[in-house]
Amino acid sequence: MMMWKRRSSVSKSLSIQLLEPIIFIGSNLETSPVIRGTVNVDFQKSCIIKKLQLDFSGMMKTQWTQGEKSRRHQQNIADSHLQLYPTSESALSPPLLLNSGSTRFSFEMPLPAGIPETISCSQVNVDYSITVSLDYKKDGASQMHEEIKKQVVLARLPDxxxxxxxxxxxxxxxxxxxxxxxxxxxxxxxxxxxxxxxxxxxxxxxxxxxxxxxxxxxxxxxxxxxxxxxxxxxxxxxxxxxxxxxxxxxxxxxxxxxxxxxxxxxxxxxxxxxxxxxxxxxxxxxxxxxxxxxxxxxxxxxxxxxxxxxxxxxxxxxxxxxxxxxxxxxxxxxxxxxKLPSYDCPISIEEIEALKRHGLGLECPPTYEESLLAV
The missing domain is CATH 2.60.40.640 (Immunoglobulin-like)
Incomplete structure (x- = not known):
């Protein structure tokens, strides 16, 4: 069966909105970056959703001179996937029936740790994008495929x-x-x-x-x-x-x-x-x-x-x-x-002495379970 495909950065049926338009990364961040947002599926008539997936990709292009020759290299530096429906490849989920109108799918997509920031200069180009792909079927029609792509900017915070x-x-x-x-x-x-x-x-x-x-x-x-x-x-x-x-x-x-x-x-x-x-x-x-x-x-x-x-x-x-x-x-x-110091900034001797003068120690606060037992 032929599948009709449409790829575009603009779609009448699909849209994606990122909660944070800029994803901040940095060596001082201990957790991996995460993309959060919503995918909006909007149809004038009801349809059956076969598959809804997010794909995050990153491409790095470098250029340098070796001897008298100009060299170029291109490689994929990120390739992550998140399936919104079915929730996993192995899940035996029935096709999802969507009524006419708009349906929103929220998502959180962890990104690979240690990936470089977005940059564009004469020797280096790093860019990222997220693609939403949808396989669906309408009454009396063959299965169709539609996808949209959105650029994602990763910006580094200062060390x-x-x-x-x-x-x-x-x-x-x-x-x-x-x-x-x-x-x-x-x-x-x-x-x-x-x-x-x-x-x-x-x-x-x-x-x-x-x-x-x-x-x-x-x-x-x-x-x-x-x-x-x-x-x-x-x-x-x-x-x-x-x-x-x-x-x-x-x-x-x-x-x-x-x-x-x-x-x-x-x-x-x-x-x-x-x-x-x-x-x-x-x-x-x-x-x-x-x-x-x-x-x-x-x-x-x-x-x-x-x-x-x-x-x-x-x-x-x-x-x-x-x-x-x-x-x-x-x-x-x-x-x-x-304006904020690092979270794990070690406490100074002066601060320790100030706490002791006010009758405060360095003990950690009780856990939630310990608090319940004390009641």
Whole structure:
């Protein structure tokens, strides 16, 4: 018997709605990610459902240069199935009769642990989709098959190492540095930043030579993309450099004369969100994307070798790792993901002493069964 098939991302009879449009993953999450949602089956006439199934799939495409040749590789990194009806392959369930109208099927589908986040850049592309397939039969008609596909985004939360205690986000701090011409300190209020967000930069300079001038400040973002193909198990790394500019409505005002005393300035810099810059990733078996932030201070000092009072230009540089997060993380709100400490954060000695002073110990609360026995 011929089965009529229809595959589409849009269907009049089938629809799928995810409870969480973005699935968040991360090394700090001990449980595997789960997709939750509902499948809606809507028919104008009654029909008999033979099979209703969900299929989650993930595809990874990598590209690298080996010698003078460009290599490509594609592989399936996720392939999970969940049968909504019958509830299992072995179940001897009779066909399900659905009356006309809409019928909803709720589902929870665990995903494989350790799968990488969604990413799209010049060397790596990882994308996921979930497909709903339905086999059904209407009165007087042959069995039919219909399916729809929906893209699923997996976004990585920052590692717990990126989050400080006391509900404050960790910061980048160069601390006090010494050069031949000045002392300087560079501070950035966060170690993690979402693509498209603004990066707060603060510069402090204490001149140690006379007539020191601050001419320019440059911010550069260095993106390193590493692919490790199974054919040779060798890291192939490429990198790109992007200049960061002050955000709209902001400017870093530089002194227009020599620094006769300590100086400090701050400015918000715009992180691009035009698909030119990728977000950072963990180091997976087959690829990894990391970012460096390079801050350069262009200073002018008197040339000690010139008797004519000429000036010479020198560059002071500071670089640090920064974790760029997927733009979808911004849906959590402004830095909401950094406001809670990790659940398993060990208690400090000071906290233990504070508990004892208030007559509280570290004993675990009684179980539900113990509470019943105590009544």
């Amino acid at each position: 717990t190492g990126m989050i400080a205690g006391e509900n404050y986000p960790a910061t980048i701090d160069s601390h006090k540095h010494f050069s031949n011409w000045c002392q300087y300190r560079i501070t950035i209020d966060t170690k993690t930043a979402v693509l498209g967000s603004k990066l707060p930069l603060k510069i402090e300079i204490a001149p140690t030579v006379k007539d020191l001038r601050l001419k320019q400040v440059f911010l550069q973002l260095v993106e390193r993309r590493t692919v490790t193909p199974t054919v040779d198990n060798v890291d192939h790394t490429t990198q790109s450099v992007y200049f960061l500019y002050p955000a709209k409505g902001h400017t870093l005002t530089l002194p227009n004369r020599a620094l006769g005393q300590n100086w400090q300035g701050s400015c918000l810099y715009q992180i691009p969100d035009d698909n030119s810059v990728s977000h950072s990733t963990q180091k997976y078996n087959y690829f990894g994307v990391s970012h460096l932030l390079l801050v350069s201070l262009l200073v002018s000092i008197p040339d000690s070798t010139s008797p004519n009072g000429r000036f010479t230009t020198r560059t002071i540089s500071f670089q640090t790792h920064i974790d760029l997060l997927d733009k979808h993380v911004a849906q959590l709100g402004d830095r909401e993901f950094t």
